[in-house]
Amino acid sequence: MKKYDIKTTxxxxxxxxxxxxxxxxxxxxxxxxxxxxxxxxxxxxPYAGHDGIQLAVGQVFExxxxxxxxxxxDMLTVLSAGLTIEEILLNGLSKATDISSGGRHMSxxxxxxxxxxxxxxxxxxxxxxxxxxxxxxxxxxxxKGVAITLHxxxxxxxxxxxxxxxxxxxxxxxxxxxxxxxxxxxxxxKKDQTANRKVADNFVGMKNLRIIHCNGKDVFDSMNAMTEAxxxxxxxxxxxxxxxxxxxxxxxxxxxxxxxxRDEDELSxxxxxxxxxxxxxxxxxxxxxSEKELKEIEAEAKKExxxxxxxxxxxxxxxxxxxxxxxxxxxxKPKVYVDGTHNKDGEKINMVTAINETLKAEFRKNPDTFLxxxxxANRDKGGVFxxxxxxxxEFGENRVYNAPIAEDYIVGTANGMSRxxxxxxxxxxxxxxxxxxxxxxxxxxxxxxxxWRSNGQFSPNITLRLASGGYIGGGLYHSQNIEGALTTxxxxxxxxxxxxxxxxxxxxxxxxxxxxxxxxxxxxxxxAVEASTVVPDDFEVPFGKARIRRSGADLTLVTYGxxxxxxxxxxxxxxxxxxxxxEVIDLRSLLPLDKGTIFESIKKTSKVLIVHExxxxxxxxxxxxxxxxxxxxxxxxxxxxxxGSTFTPVGFNPILERAILPxxxxxxxxxxxxxxx
Amino acid sequence: MKKTGLFYGVNTKKTALIxxxxxxxxxxxxxxIVAVEEAGKKSFEQYDNLIIGASTWFDGELPTYWDxxxxxxxxxxxxxxxxxxxxxxDQEGYPENFVDGIGLLAEFFEASGAEIVGHTSxxxxxxxxxxxxxxxxxLGLAIDQENQSDLTGSRIAAWVKQLKKEFN
Ligand SMILES: Cc1cc2nc3c(=O)[nH]c(=O)nc-3n(C[C@H](O)[C@H](O)[C@H](O)COP(=O)(O)O)c2cc1C
Ligand SMILES: Cc1ncc(C[n+]2csc(CCOP(=O)(O)OP(=O)(O)O)c2C)c(N)n1
Numbered sequence: 001m002k003k004y005d006i007k008t009t010x011x012x013x014x015x016x017x018x019x020x021x022x023x024x025x026x027x028x029x030x031x032x033x034x035x036x037x038x039x040x041x042x043x044x045x046p047y048a049g050h051d052g053i054q055l056a057v058g059q060v061f062e063x064x065x066x067x068x069x070x071x072x073x074d075m076l077t078v079l080s081a082g083l084t085i086e087e088i089l090l091n092g093l094s095k096a097t098d099i100s101s102g103g104r105h106m107s108x109x110x111x112x113x114x115x116x117x118x119x120x121x122x123x124x125x126x127x128x129x130x131x132x133x134x135x136x137x138x139x140x141x142x143x144k145g146v147a148i149t150l151h152x153x154x155x156x157x158x159x160x161x162x163x164x165x166x167x168x169x170x171x172x173x174x175x176x177x178x179x180x181x182x183x184x185x186x187x188x189x190k191k192d193q194t195a196n197r198k199v200a201d202n203f204v205g206m207k208n209l210r211i212i213h214c215n216g217k218d219v220f221d222s223m224n225a226m227t228e229a230x231x232x233x234x235x236x237x238x239x240x241x242x243x244x245x246x247x248x249x250x251x252x253x254x255x256x257x258x259x260x261x262r263d264e265d266e267l268s269x270x271x272x273x274x275x276x277x278x279x280x281x282x283x284x285x286x287x288x289x290s291e292k293e294l295k296e297i298e299a300e301a302k303k304e305x306x307x308x309x310x311x312x313x314x315x316x317x318x319x320x321x322x323x324x325x326x327x328x329x330x331x332x333k334p335k336v337y338v339d340g341t342h343n344k345d346g347e348k349i350n351m352v353t354a355i356n357e358t359l360k361a362e363f364r365k366n367p368d369t370f371l372x373x374x375x376x377a378n379r380d381k382g383g384v385f386x387x388x389x390x391x392x393x394e395f396g397e398n399r400v401y402n403a404p405i406a407e408d409y410i411v412g413t414a415n416g417m418s419r420x421x422x423x424x425x426x427x428x429x430x431x432x433x434x435x436x437x438x439x440x441x442x443x444x445x446x447x448x449x450x451x452w453r454s455n456g457q458f459s460p461n462i463t464l465r466l467a468s469g470g471y472i473g474g475g476l477y478h479s480q481n482i483e484g485a486l487t488t489x490x491x492x493x494x495x496x497x498x499x500x501x502x503x504x505x506x507x508x509x510x511x512x513x514x515x516x517x518x519x520x521x522x523x524x525x526x527x528a529v530e531a532s533t534v535v536p537d538d539f540e541v542p543f544g545k546a547r548i549r550r551s552g553a554d555l556t557l558v559t560y561g562x563x564x565x566x567x568x569x570x571x572x573x574x575x576x577x578x579x580x581x582x583e584v585i586d587l588r589s590l591l592p593l594d595k596g597t598i599f600e601s602i603k604k605t606s607k608v609l610i611v612h613e614x615x616x617x618x619x620x621x622x623x624x625x626x627x628x629x630x631x632x633x634x635x636x637x638x639x640x641x642x643x644g645s646t647f648t649p650v651g652f653n654p655i656l657e658r659a660i661l662p663x664x665x666x667x668x669x670x671x672x673x674x675x676x677x
Numbered sequence: 678m679k680k681t682g683l684f685y686g687v688n689t690k691k692t693a694l695i696x697x698x699x700x701x702x703x704x705x706x707x708x709x710i711v712a713v714e715e716a717g718k719k720s721f722e723q724y725d726n727l728i729i730g731a732s733t734w735f736d737g738e739l740p741t742y743w744d745x746x747x748x749x750x751x752x753x754x755x756x757x758x759x760x761x762x763x764x765x766x767d768q769e770g771y772p773e774n775f776v777d778g779i780g781l782l783a784e785f786f787e788a789s790g791a792e793i794v795g796h797t798s799x800x801x802x803x804x805x806x807x808x809x810x811x812x813x814x815x816l817g818l819a820i821d822q823e824n825q826s827d828l829t830g831s832r833i834a835a836w837v838k839q840l841k842k843e844f845n
Contacts (some may be wrong), residue, residue, distance in 0.1 A: 195735050197773045215738055245735055273734075273741060282745055385718050 004223040016289055017219060021051055021276050023301040025406045026075035027088055032254060040093035041107045045073045045476045046250040050180050051275035053216035053244035055080045057148060057178055060226040065145035067116040067134045069127035074150055078110040078117055085305055088259040090310035096318040102455035103318040113457040121446050124155035128164035129409050133416020135173035139237060140398055146233045150178045156199045163409040168239035169206040175239045176229045180216060182248035187261045200243035208238045216244025217275040249275050273310050326456035327490050331543050332512035340505055340541030348532040354500035355387050355507060356633055362511040363395050371400045373410060373429025384432055385467060385526050407431045411443035415460040420537025425511050427463045434466040435480040447516045448491030464518045469562050469613050469662050471524040475652030481614035486518060487591050493543050494591040496520040498564035501533040502588050505541030522561045530565045544592035552581035554675050556601040557609040558624055559586040561664060567611050570668040580675035599632055609674050611667055616644035638677035643670045682724035686742050687712040691730050691765055691822050702837040714742050718750055725758055726844045731782055732765035737774035739781050753789040760786045761795030761840050762817030768804040769824050776819045780808030783816040794843040795836060
């Protein structure tokens, strides 16, 4: 027996639905007028034709239990879930009081973060992996609820949608993927996306996954489908796809002109399929409402919209002075080792051990920590480099586990888990090697945007570990340094330690901080004697604090990672030969950059050499050099010089690798020239 | 004398044309035309033999005039009555849901006790899936005006001949 139908659903419920649908449509139809009057809403994707499914998703959503990830067309969905008209208008008009983002994110991107109607990206469907991540946390914390993620059928072509559905199927997670099928991705008909007319059919082979088809233009069919989906997902802890058959009555958005690719006949039959008019006709036909009653509801909706409209247009605009707010949350501030140095004596440990022991110590201290990545959790092995060895045994399979080979999924689900509760800290091995992180770039960008885009309402609390760099004879795909590409994106901290103690200290600080920290591990140094140090228990290193590893008076050498050791060797030789004394600064943090330490040193030496393993061209050193040129030019007695690798990939044959990566001799020569300049 | 009712959407484009052709094939005054847009429960119950028609829309859906009517027909009592269904569809454009509407109506009227007659062979059609299929046959007459309009006349003639036998 279906739960909802035109004959038995109670009148109050029908009234609520008709009211919401009428109201939603009134806003949808008014939106373009704001643009015409230059008041805002410059991006608007009308939802007309999706009314049944959107009403249903909002109605089935349980505030306090569920998480929802609406897409840019989901206006009725969020209205139905409880957003007020004014809240919708404030987002449409990009006002300071817009609860989604304070005017930072595009219009038609509705959210109410404290209800867990999440603020999502415009990159289609990238929130699918977030929904999977939050569902994973729900299951872990025994929370009863579902994650509902929504998008169109064309977006389902994205590889990460497959990753998300595969993951939810494999992990048995209560996620409802709602696919609103209107037949188009902008002007592209769905036949150009996938072979099956109904894209949900592409997933029929996936285990534990239920697929429900419904008529998204029909209120009752949609309500029944969503009710069934939610019950199934919660009762069985399994994912569901609801494919809702919709029509797009309007253009894709205000920047699209659908008359260029749809003929009159089509425009007229999609209009004739208007779900709101169908619902209205049925209410009358089955004598649930009189024409007069419906007219009253319609008039009421108009009035409500006009009241909200007056309030919204007079709301304040965002203040340009606030643009630097909420780029990244304030980090944890070390209390004992305030500048991240120590003078402890004792037994030295190598970098792998230091990272491993710090992870374990923090995991013991904080039960809301999780670690996953590829190959991180085997019985006798912990990651390719044994960094996480013994962790699964100690903390169990629910906190330490292997991930599928899907880097975007790893980062996306870590982001999603963070949404469940701000106390959660997720450590991920973003990829087996930094070289394989590229598939996750979309999710990386999401992580860097979240805090700013949500106006400080949500930050992914993730430590993203990446085994980086070369000098291991690994060739093009086991040697890359990717920090040059990442440091240009605001919203992350990026650290690259070169000694065991700094690795331990930065990792601890990262695990205690909110926000995203990229933790780059120079894998050539994992077991290296020169990187081994004494590591005090509880050692902490603050972000943005460089460490002078050797002091000197004649040249400032700024470096990090593998080249710290090569630089120290070169400095030692220069000192021995009496050529000059080099101050070697290990940056430790690239983002934020410790300009103070660099500048103080330059004031003393008047010369600077920047050394890193990555390519000189467009490597991170370019930014350091430009910063010094901008702010310290008057202190310089020599041009800024840089040493790094050649502008080529890293070759596999050791002869090639040696010709490409910088070495101590090269640094020695460059430093000597600088000193003698 | 048993009464035959011919039910279809009179405001439709293609379905109405086919409906008229079927009526003609039956012969004058042999079947009453009933507009589905205006039909109610009683309209159905007053006939012994019913021919009902529907095209398929939007990847396997009934046209909305049927969709809006069906809840009204929920407790229809059709025991002892015979129902024959014709459906329009496009086997090239929608090969996964070819004439699904026939199947949807057949399921509905079977549930109300009617016997579905007028099954036809799938020979001559090319498609991938259809809700109208049962035991390798269509549960009614499939008409494809988009791709096989030249066959429509003969298909109707053969079907009406078959119905005249099955409607006794
Ligand atoms: C948007 C659209 C969707 C359609 N979906 C189907 C379908 O799923 N299966 C099918 O067999 N025919 C489908 N058709 C084809 C129609 O059933 C066919 O054109 C029919 O002749 C229309 O008749 P009518 O205009 O009387 O309703 C579709 C046609 C359109 C325009
Ligand atoms: C990753 C990404 N690629 C491309 C776009 C540009 N884009 C915006 S909407 C859209 C079409 C999406 O179509 P569909 O998923 O069917 O949803 P609909 O808009 O039809 O509701 C595209 C290609 C985007 N926003 N994100």
